[in-house]
Amino acid sequence: MSLINAHGITKVYRLGRVDVPALRGVDVQVEQGEYVAITGPSGSGKSTLMHILGCLDSPSDGEYHLDGADISALRGRALARIRNQKVGFVFQTFNLMPRMTIDENVALPLQYRGGFSRRERLKRARALLERLGLGDRIGHRPDELSGGERQRVAVARSLVGEPAMLLVDEPTGNLDSKAGAEVLRTFREVHNAGNTIVMVTHDMHVAAEAQRSIHIADGKIAA
Ligand SMILES: Nc1ncnc2c1ncn2[C@@H]1O[C@H](COP(=O)(O)OP(=O)(O)O)[C@@H](O)[C@H]1O
Numbered sequence: 245m246s247l248i249n250a251h252g253i254t255k256v257y258r259l260g261r262v263d264v265p266a267l268r269g270v271d272v273q274v275e276q277g278e279y280v281a282i283t284g285p286s287g288s289g290k291s292t293l294m295h296i297l298g299c300l301d302s303p304s305d306g307e308y309h310l311d312g313a314d315i316s317a318l319r320g321r322a323l324a325r326i327r328n329q330k331v332g333f334v335f336q337t338f339n340l341m342p343r344m345t346i347d348e349n350v351a352l353p354l355q356y357r358g359g360f361s362r363r364e365r366l367k368r369a370r371a372l373l374e375r376l377g378l379g380d381r382i383g384h385r386p387d388e389l390s391g392g393e394r395q396r397v398a399v400a401r402s403l404v405g406e407p408a409m410l411l412v413d414e415p416t417g418n419l420d421s422k423a424g425a426e427v428l429r430t431f432r433e434v435h436n437a438g439n440t441i442v443m444v445t446h447d448m449h450v451a452a453e454a455q456r457s458i459h460i461a462d463g464k465i466a467a
């Protein structure tokens with residue numbers, strides 16, 4: 245069975261009295277271990293689709309199975325629980341906590357999940373930072389790191405809970421080309437280690453990193 249199995253996904257945002265259709269019947273299938281890019285112009289519905297696939301938001305209509313579980317009917321806490329177990333996120337703006345060290349940042353998802361001692365959380369976080377080549381930055385705060393390093397810390401944080409997949413939205417959007425290349429190399433390593441990655445981007449060079457691309461235009465799959 246596919247890891248992601250989404251059929252006929254629609255999303256309508258209500259703005260006052262106006263309905264804004266953001267997705268108009270999207271089918272997406274992603275297999276375990278795949279590296280897939282979702283591409284399309286600004287406003288085409290990429291982030292909306294990513295939020296639904298990542299259990300941050302619910303579709304207006306359609307069916308969604310993630311890792312065998314029927315997600316379509318879940319809301320609120322039930323949706324949050326699945327999200328916490330199954331999905332690791334990386335966003336364009338890193339979203340690291342500025343007052344915490346990078347190891348504390350990476351450990352945070354395990355704290356939300358519960359069931360791990362602080363010692364165990366930090367041990368796992370530091371092991372991941374070592375693995376991603378950031379061992380010499382342990383104990384530092386985000387503002388002491390370069391942009392590329394900060395995004396790699398965010399990648400470590402997305403992996404710490406051993407999710408079923410990573411959902412990544414414009415990961416190099418705030419980086420210069422050298423730092424962007426560094427981050428893309430990290431995703432390649434993470435994929436080679438067996439992880440599933442779904443990456444939203446409007447940048448064709450970034451999309452070329454993935455094994456295949458799903459193109460969205462005007463809320464529909466175009467190719
Ligand atoms: N929270 C929201 N409320 C109303 N409209 C929204 C909201 N989020 C996105 N939209 C609209 O939905 C469409 C798709 O947006 P989005 O998924 O952010 O596209 P992309 O990520 O491809 O730029 C756009 O027309 C956008 O203006």
Ligand SMILES: [Mg+2]
Pocket residue numbers: 290291292
């Ligand atoms: Mg977007």
